[in-house]
Amino acid sequence: MSEEFEVPSGYYYTREHEWVKVEKDKVRVGITDYAQKKLREIIFVELPNVGQKVKVNETLATIESVKASADVYSPVSGKVVEVNSKLIDNPELLNEDPYGEGWIAVLELLEEIKYEDLMDPDEYRRYIEDLEEMRVEE
Amino acid sequence: MSKSTPLLQHYSEIGAEIGEFANWRTPLWFTSNREEHIAVRSSAGIFDVTHMTRILVEGRDAEKLLQEKLTIDVQKIKSGKMKYSLMCNEAGGIIDDLTILKHPSIPERYIITSNAVTHDKVLRILKSSSQNLNVEIEDITFKTCLFAIQGPRSLEVVSKFTNLDLKNLKWFTSIETNIEGVETLLIRSGYTGENGYELLLWSWDIEKLKKIWNDIVKLGVTPCGLAARDSLRLESGYPLYGQDIDEETNPVEARLMFAVDMSKQKFTGKESIEKILREEGPKRFLVYFKCIERAIPRRGYQILDMNGRLVGEVTSGGFSFTLGIGIGLCYVKSDYAREGERLKLKVKDKEREIEITLNPIVPHRMKEA
Numbered sequence: 001m002s003e004e005f006e007v008p009s010g011y012y013y014t015r016e017h018e019w020v021k022v023e024k025d026k027v028r029v030g031i032t033d034y035a036q037k038k039l040r041e042i043i044f045v046e047l048p049n050v051g052q053k054v055k056v057n058e059t060l061a062t063i064e065s066v067k068a069s070a071d072v073y074s075p076v077s078g079k080v081v082e083v084n085s086k087l088i089d090n091p092e093l094l095n096e097d098p099y100g101e102g103w104i105a106v107l108e109l110l111e112e113i114k115y116e117d118l119m120d121p122d123e124y125r126r127y128i129e130d131l132e133e134m135r136v137e138e
Numbered sequence: 139m140s141k142s143t144p145l146l147q148h149y150s151e152i153g154a155e156i157g158e159f160a161n162w163r164t165p166l167w168f169t170s171n172r173e174e175h176i177a178v179r180s181s182a183g184i185f186d187v188t189h190m191t192r193i194l195v196e197g198r199d200a201e202k203l204l205q206e207k208l209t210i211d212v213q214k215i216k217s218g219k220m221k222y223s224l225m226c227n228e229a230g231g232i233i234d235d236l237t238i239l240k241h242p243s244i245p246e247r248y249i250i251t252s253n254a255v256t257h258d259k260v261l262r263i264l265k266s267s268s269q270n271l272n273v274e275i276e277d278i279t280f281k282t283c284l285f286a287i288q289g290p291r292s293l294e295v296v297s298k299f300t301n302l303d304l305k306n307l308k309w310f311t312s313i314e315t316n317i318e319g320v321e322t323l324l325i326r327s328g329y330t331g332e333n334g335y336e337l338l339l340w341s342w343d344i345e346k347l348k349k350i351w352n353d354i355v356k357l358g359v360t361p362c363g364l365a366a367r368d369s370l371r372l373e374s375g376y377p378l379y380g381q382d383i384d385e386e387t388n389p390v391e392a393r394l395m396f397a398v399d400m401s402k403q404k405f406t407g408k409e410s411i412e413k414i415l416r417e418e419g420p421k422r423f424l425v426y427f428k429c430i431e432r433a434i435p436r437r438g439y440q441i442l443d444m445n446g447r448l449v450g451e452v453t454s455g456g457f458s459f460t461l462g463i464g465i466g467l468c469y470v471k472s473d474y475a476r477e478g479e480r481l482k483l484k485v486k487d488k489e490r491e492i493e494i495t496l497n498p499i500v501p502h503r504m505k506e507a
């Protein structure tokens with residue numbers, strides 16, 4: 001049974017299945033549809049504190065699902081200026097609307113975005129197709 | 139080669155996620171863990187637990203063999219009754235936890251239902267111990283199926299499949315019936331903490347079994363997978379073999395002495411258990427806990443005392459859909475195995491407060507119907 005994964009345009013993607021949306025001098029971060037489908041039913045999210053500084057690839061948030069615990073790594077170096085506190089009581093937003101209502105945090109950039117480390121939608125779509133093929137071959 | 143229940147194809151066709159457990163390909167969930175879990179707590183769910191090992195022990199010396207191998211007093215089991223028992227090694231370590239049923243009408247016939255993961259081991263032990271006895275050991279795992287209907291509505295549902303009056307059927311008691319032409323042992327039993335009935339169906343016929351499964355589902359019973367089975371047993375505090383108990387754990391520390399009859403003359407492991415009780419006393423206990431602070435415990439997480447000293451480890455953990463908090467089973471040093479004891483769970487680099495309890499997180503209701 002093949003699953004469909006949503007990869008909308010207007011976002012950049014990481015190998016760890018986070019998305020980044022550039023909003024002027026800030027970025028919004030969340031997890032991809034692929035990530036939420038793999039994690040399945042998300043039970044809760046541990047969010048960063050507003051004002052907290054994170055370097056690229058450092059843990060930004062932790063997601064707990066019925067299946068596993070997963071760290072969300074920051075795709076940029078920045079300062080957290082906003083968190084999606086709705087996720088505290090409604091973690092299922094991450095499953096229901098990962099690119100919209102399920103966003104995790106907004107960061108103010110402390111360093112330039114390293115675009116060479118991120119994927120555009122076409123690249124990311126190919127990347128998850130490859131991952132799925134490897135999974136089937138296993 | 140992985141094994142599978144006759145209805146695996148059917149489950150796959152209706153959209154179940156299939157996974158592997160103890161070498162069996164089995165449904166993990168049909169819709170979602172939460173929906174299935176809540177269905178069992180509030181209404182009724184059906185599980186295909188054919189992966190569990192079923193062994194027929196029959197003959198003049200059946201009782202003698204079981205009396206030697208099992209920790210309970212087999213002599214005391216009345217026809218039709220089932221008991222929970224352990225099988226221990228000489229050191230008192232738990233080889234398996236199982237149920238033993240004395241057939242309602244056929245004398246000298248017992249049916250063991252044990253874990254899938256211990257299938258080969260338990261069969262080997264029973265066979266090798268029966269060499270000089272007049273007893274036949276037959277693996278019926280692959281010629282019978284086991285469906286479990288669980289939840290407050292299970293009596294109403296299962297009653298529709300038999301003319302027998304199930305209202306007076308007591309917990310852990312069985313009766314013979316026939317469903318869709320399939321010889322069936324109907325046992326009031328389960329592993330969810332709710333009232334429930336298990337159908338031991340003497341068939342491997344896909345069409346007949348599918349009809350039975352679908353007829354039950356049509357009554358509004360939710361098909362449930364292994365994920366819900368695990369989250370339900372966790373709330374009910376039932377240990378899972380291979381995870382919470384194994385040959386390195388004994389019935390005293392696992393708090394399973396209710397399944398050990400020390401007044402019995404002898405059984406494998408009795409001397410070691412006596413020694414643990416008499417001399418050493420257990421160094422640790424298997425207890426339950428709930429998270430006071432938000433956290434989801436996972437197997438292997440450390441338990442610390444309030445001063446940060448290591449005092450235990452999580453063996454099973456997860457989310458309680460009933461209470462909306464993280465819960466688990468853990469071994470802690472004996473001094474900390476007290477009702478209401480506050481300890482800490484180490485979650486990666488953070489510590490989260492937990493409370494120990496000696497009682498199931500969600501109280502059992504199987505005798506309420």
